[in-house]
Amino acid sequence: MASLGARNNGTSSPNHVEIPIHANANNVVELKSIQGVEESNIDYSQRAQWLRAAVLGANDGLISVASLMMGVGAVKEDITTMLIAGFAGLFAGACSMAIGEFVSVYTQYDIEMAKIKRERRSNNNNINEETQREKLPNPFQAALASALAFSVGALVPLLAALFIRNHKIRLVIVAVAVSMALLAFGIVGAVLGNTPIRRSCLRVVIGGWMAMAITFGLTKLIGSAGI
DSSP, X not given: OHHHXXXXXXXXXXXXXXXXXXXXXXXXXXXXXXXXXXHHHHHXXXXXXXXXXXXXXXXXXXXXXXXXXXXXXXXXXXXXXHHHHXXXXXXXXXXXXXXXXXXXXXXXXXXXXXXXXHHHHHTTTOSOHHHHHHTSOOHHHHHHHHHHHHHHHHHHHHHHHTTOXXXXXXXXXXXXXXXXXXXXXXXXHHHHXXXXXXXXXXXXXXXXXXXXXXHHHHXXXXXXXXX
């Protein structure tokens, strides 16, 4: 109030300091809003790539190896044959996933590097190529992560069938264990990806059931036909 009176009287105080309280408050509110939006965007965009590789790899390992074991179990009651087929599927699938992910990410890497070089030439070498290169995905890390995720998923039906000697009980235990794992993968993927949990779980579980049922049925049909 004193400073306001001094200004109205045409005088100024040597210790007078004006503090734009309202402007600062508005700026703080706007800054917090912008930061909140940016943090949420960065959060889920950074999760997208590794989440996709991990969830897809684990689901592929779980469904493909479980379906393979169910197919073999449809025509062979021997536990050794079923387990050997499962482990063969694990090894083949992990190698396939790793190579596929490596090729895919390396192709993306080459495309991004070509783009960086073009931008660098257009900006007269003002862009730090090394800094931009560090932001790109690593093909070797992506391949390893994909293979590990596939292997983790594939181990579920193998461990479920490992100690069950009765053929019918073994098939039921594998189906139940795989269903529980699919439900868990669906929940984790939905929570981390900020998507509806029920829809995600239904999609994953029903897809897994269909794969196992189709493989079991067609293999049983071929085995019955004596092909």
